[in-house]
Amino acid sequence: MTDVQAAGSSDNITQEVKTVLNDAKDFNALHGLNSEWTLWFDNPSKRTSTSNWTANLKEIVTLKAVEDFWGVYNNVAIASDLPNGSNYHLFRKGVRPMWEDAANARGGKWGYQFQRSIGEKVNEHWLHTLLACIGESFDSSPDVCGAVFSNRKSCFRIAIWTRNADDQEACENIGRHFKSVLGVSHPLEYFAHSDSSKTGNSVAYTV
Template structure:
């Protein structure tokens, strides 16, 4: 669109409008099915880049036309990460980071889709106080639970990590403890708790 073209909104013309609303960052949706992976190289081959969005309209176009989180195959994951960051620990943006995660019992059913949507909106809307430290979000469909996680850039920045964890807890609307696990350690012991 050039500067000389008039930007129309749905308020001007309900059938012919051109306004788009840019996101602060572009975000890429990825999909993988870990049940098919046997080693790192096959996992990487199963990780599929679906689409990158840069506007609110593109986000809704994708969200409304991919399988809802509840319906992805058992063992599969959705990843929404900032453009240029791959959803793997080895990516330089993730290497020194970690993740906040929460597990929902399967009995929550399709309500988990709302929690995933709210997490995505918090990411693309940059509503985290420490948004630049948010690398992406992951939804995992597992046999016994659903998991939602936020991956961060810097596990050693306690203030940023705690801000992100508190906000995720609010976004998910849960009162239970959330744990932060750094990517660099193969540990079940959380570094931070909110």
């Protein structure tokens, strides 16, 4: 994260710096993120065809600071309450959460499925994933494009999308840290986006 900055401060104005920790309502200091991130939402159940999928992909907000993140996280629906079939996406600003985006086209994803019996506990796993992204805690953080939460009838799914499926070292570094962030012991599998639309797509890496 970048240094604390007073919102709207000026060289000509001396302003008392108030953080969200000592003034939750009238704070004027922001803890900037190293990168800006955009939260998206889509509900596939409302699609009428594959061709109009982008019409159902909604850009919610772009986050520039830690305070932005918590303000949004605490005021949107929790992940486990999303309608069946819908998704949250948190991606770097300028990267659309779709395979066709230039940043994703040569990449892939790590994913893990949680049984629905986990209930609201899955929200902790999603929060930890989000914090790992905006906190740039992955060893190969520049290769992380974004994270996706999917609510399905049979499971909850959390995934991390990466930029380059051919970079095995970076992919496996990200996968190992993602596994640690989720706190799971079962193997995680990585699939290249280029294989995902094929029948019988194969696992590229496992950690």
